[in-house]
Amino acid sequence: MKTAFFSLFALATSVIAGPVVTENQLAPRQLESQADQLDTLLALVQTHTANINSTTAAVQDNPSVDQQNAAAAALAPDFNAITSALTSATTLLAKRAWEDTVLFVRTGGDGKGDGGHGGGKDGPNKSCAKECLLVKIELLVWEIACTIKLVIIKLGLACVLQILTPLLLALVGLIKALDKVVLGLVIVVKALLHTILGTVAGALLALIIW
Numbered sequence: 001m002k003t004a005f006f007s008l009f010a011l012a013t014s015v016i017a018g019p020v021v022t023e024n025q026l027a028p029r030q031l032e033s034q035a036d037q038l039d040t041l042l043a044l045v046q047t048h049t050a051n052i053n054s055t056t057a058a059v060q061d062n063p064s065v066d067q068q069n070a071a072a073a074a075l076a077p078d079f080n081a082i083t084s085a086l087t088s089a090t091t092l093l094a095k096r097a098w099e100d101t102v103l104f105v106r107t108g109g110d111g112k113g114d115g116g117h118g119g120g121k122d123g124p125n126k127s128c129a130k131e132c133l134l135v136k137i138e139l140l141v142w143e144i145a146c147t148i149k150l151v152i153i154k155l156g157l158a159c160v161l162q163i164l165t166p167l168l169l170a171l172v173g174l175i176k177a178l179d180k181v182v183l184g185l186v187i188v189v190k191a192l193l194h195t196i197l198g199t200v201a202g203a204l205l206a207l208i209i210w
């Protein structure tokens with residue numbers, strides 16, 4: 001009876017705690033591979049960038065300052081959700097499975113950790129080696145950076161700077177964590193961000209300490 005109560009209580013607490021649920025659920029059964037986590041993360045990010053894109057598209061051209069601020073306020077929940085997703089993913093990725101993954105990358109995916117992941121959609125080989133991880137990370141960075149660019153072009157940087165700063169720092173945090181697996185990743189992503197955002201968001205990029 002007591003036990004039942006406590007496990008119910010623990011369940012309720014973990015539900016209330018939000019993102020922590022994911023971690024608690026994942027911990028007992030081995031964390032999924034980084035590749036699967038990146039797929040999940042990208043899918044989640046895309047639901048928010050889709051919202052951001054349509055919200056931005058609905059803003060009239062050359063918006064007034066009031067319209068800019070109203071649009072920024074409307075965009076904030078989706079941008080903040082991306083920031084939280086990136087932060088949670090970083091925590092999750094940093095926690096475990098590093099040795100496994102590094103080994104996995106080195107051995108070129110000879111079966112350690114394949115099977116059971118079920119997340120791969122690139123054919124029968126579910127293993128995702130270094131190049132594959134890199135592609136997934138680049139897709140994620142492209143998606144986020146291109147969406148940011150679209151917003152800045154339409155609304156200007158000033159009204160979204162406060163929302164975008166933590167987002168970009170969270171993205172860089174994730175990239176730095178993943179650089180342990182995909183060596184040289186930081187350099188690739190830095191170049192990518194400068195290519196996409198250099199002209200519209202130099203002030204934002206200048207805030208990043210790589």
Ligand SMILES: *[C@@H]1O[C@H](CO)[C@@H](O)[C@H](O)[C@H]1NC(C)=O
Pocket residue numbers: 046047049050053142143146147150
């Ligand atoms: C949102 O727009 C950007 C820029 O056009 C694009 O790169 C991105 O793929 C779009 N995202 C979605 C989910 O439609």
Ligand SMILES: *[C@@H]1O[C@H](CO)[C@@H](O)[C@H](O)[C@H]1NC(C)=O
Pocket residue numbers: 108109124125
């Ligand atoms: C899976 O990948 C390994 C090495 O990367 C390769 O030798 C093998 O042929 C692949 N299997 C399939 C079914 O594609």
